[in-house]
Amino acid sequence: MDPVPGRLLVAVNPAAAFGRNRAVGPAVVERLVREGYEVAMLREANFELLRREAEHEFERGVDAVVVIGGDGMASLGVNLVAGTEVPLGIVASGTGNDLARGLDLPFDDPLQGLEQLVVQLRMPPRTIDAGVVRQGSVDTWFAGVVSAGFDAVVNERANRMIRPRGPSRYTIATARELLTFRPREYVLTIDGVRREQRAMLVSVANNSSIGGGMRVVPQADLADGLLDVFIVHPLSRVAFVRVFPRVFAGEHVAHPAVEFVRAREVVIEADGVVAYADGERIGAPPVSIRVVPGALRVLA
Numbered sequence: 001m002d003p004v005p006g007r008l009l010v011a012v013n014p015a016a017a018f019g020r021n022r023a024v025g026p027a028v029v030e031r032l033v034r035e036g037y038e039v040a041m042l043r044e045a046n047f048e049l050l051r052r053e054a055e056h057e058f059e060r061g062v063d064a065v066v067v068i069g070g071d072g073m074a075s076l077g078v079n080l081v082a083g084t085e086v087p088l089g090i091v092a093s094g095t096g097n098d099l100a101r102g103l104d105l106p107f108d109d110p111l112q113g114l115e116q117l118v119v120q121l122r123m124p125p126r127t128i129d130a131g132v133v134r135q136g137s138v139d140t141w142f143a144g145v146v147s148a149g150f151d152a153v154v155n156e157r158a159n160r161m162i163r164p165r166g167p168s169r170y171t172i173a174t175a176r177e178l179l180t181f182r183p184r185e186y187v188l189t190i191d192g193v194r195r196e197q198r199a200m201l202v203s204v205a206n207n208s209s210i211g212g213g214m215r216v217v218p219q220a221d222l223a224d225g226l227l228d229v230f231i232v233h234p235l236s237r238v239a240f241v242r243v244f245p246r247v248f249a250g251e252h253v254a255h256p257a258v259e260f261v262r263a264r265e266v267v268i269e270a271d272g273v274v275a276y277a278d279g280e281r282i283g284a285p286p287v288s289i290r291v292v293p294g295a296l297r298v299l300a
Contacts, residue, residue: 006037006038006062006063006064007037007038007039007040007061007062007063008032008037008038008039008040008062008063008064008065008066009040009042009054009057009058009062009064009065009066009080010025010028010029010032010039010040010041010042010065010066010067010068011041011042011043011050011054011065011066011067011068011069011073011076011077012024012025012028012041012042012043012068012069013043013047013050013067013068013069013070013072013073013093013094024068024091024093024110024111024114025041025043025068027110027111027114028066028068028091028114028117029041031114031118032066032118035118035121037121040057040062042054042057047072047076050076051076051079054076054080055080058080058081058086062086063086064086064087064088064089064121064299065077065080065081065086065087065088065089066088066089066090066091066117066299067088067089067090067091068091068093068110069092069093069094070092070093070094070095070096070097070279071094071096071097071098071099071144071278071279072094072278072279072280073090073094074088074090074099074100074143074144074278075141075142075143075277075278075279075280077090078099078130078141078142078143078278078296079140079141081296081297082130082141082143082292082295082296083130083141083292083295084297085297086297087125087297087298087299088296088297088298088299089117089120089121089298089299090103090105090113090117090298090299090300091110091113091114091117092105092106092107092108092110092113093110093113095212096210096211096212096213096279097212098144098145098207098209098210098211098212098213098278098279099143099144099207099278100113101208101209101213102143102144102207102208102209102220102222103126103128103222103298103300104300105300117299120299120300121299123299125297125298125299125300126297126298126299126300127223127294127296127297127298128143128222128223128294128296128297128298129206129222129223129224129225129226129291129292129293129294129295129296130142130143130206130291130292130295130296131143131146131204131206131227131277131289131290131291131292132289132290132292133146133275133277133282133287133288133289134287134288134289135275135282135283135284135285135286135287136283140277140280140282141295142206142277142278143206143207143222143278143296144205144206144207144209144210144277144278144279145203145204145205145206145207145209145210145216145217145277145278146203146204146205146275146276146277146282146287146289147201147202147203147210147275147276147277148202148203148204148268148270148273148274148275148276148285148287149184149199149200149201149202149203149232149270149273150181150200150201150232150240150244152273152274152275152276153181153273153274154173154174154211158172158173158211174244181200181237181240183198183199183200183234183235184198184199184200184270184271184272184273185197185198185270185271186198186199186202186268186269186270187267187268187269187270188202188229188231188266188267188268188269189266189267189269190229190261190263190265190266191263191264191265191266192265197231197233198233198234199231199232199233199234200232200233200234200235200240200257201230201231201232202229202230202231202232202268202270203216203217203229203230204227204228204229204230204263204266204268204289205217205220205227205228205229205230206220206222206227206228206291207220207222208220208250210279213248214247214248215247215248215249215250216230216247217230217260218250218253219253219260223293223294225264225291225293225294226262226263226264226291227262227263227264227266227289227290227291228260228261228262228263229260229261229262229263229266230258230259230260231258231259231260231261232257232258232259233257233258233259234257235257239257243255243257243258264290264291265288265289265290265291266288266289266290267286267287267288267289268285268286268287268288268289269285269286270285271285273285275287
């Protein structure tokens with residue numbers, strides 16, 4: 001007979017996808033208990049309280065962390081386990097679910113995600129890279145993308161929107177920001193090389209997509225030990241409107257205004273933008289970003 005598999009920390013965001021998947025958390029816990037796991041489930045009134053309680057529970061010792069929700073919950077899990085031997089499992093039930101997409105996990109069917117989690121818990125975890133973004137004296141881990149341009153401005157607007165419910169929020173936020181957005185002045189230091197330039201968009205990617213499947217860096221590799229800097233040079237509004245929709249299919253990569261640079265460390269300085277990491281607000285630049293190869297173990 002197999003031994004009892006171990007102790008799991010399961011963190012649930014009941015408001016993920018605007019509450020459409022409230023039943024997922026209890027279903028996951030019930031199934032994991034039937035599978036023989038000891039489960040500590042956390043489902044708090046707000047994200048900050050959930051983060052604190054998860055940190056406290058993690059310090060007690062767990063064999064794996066499972067997050068149920070979208071990329072905000074994935075970010076919570078990454079910041080718990082990165083740099084440790086504890087693996088992270090994801091049951092995607094949020095709006096964007098971009099880390100689940102990048103890991104080839106189910107991103108639009110939570111029950112299918114649960115079935116895959118049960119299988120993956122019995123298998124050796126996969127090792128991928130993670131990044132660290134520093135703003136001031138605060139370090140934040142990320143597994144996906146740091147945005148500090150038009151995409152971050154869109155994220156800022158989308159987070160303030162109540163409707164619509166789903167990835168189309170990002171599409172509508174994009175359309176609204178296009179009406180007034182102008183190129184920003186940036187100072188980028190990429191692996192020690194400083195460059196001053198104007199740009200519409202600057203992102204630093206470990207994963208390939210943001211915003212519910214916008215494939216900003218389709219060639220990104222989660223385990224290559226490098227980050228991909230994505231720069232969109234100044235364009236007229238009309239030209240930008242034509243290019244930006246192509247990002248959803250990753251068809252923008254050959255456009256003459258698009259540049260990719262691979263790097264291990266990037267510093268972004270700019271006015272008038274806010275940096276986001278995996279959809280979570282980091283703050284105003286300057287921010288420094290570095291890759292930590294093999295820092296994250298995932299159940300995928």
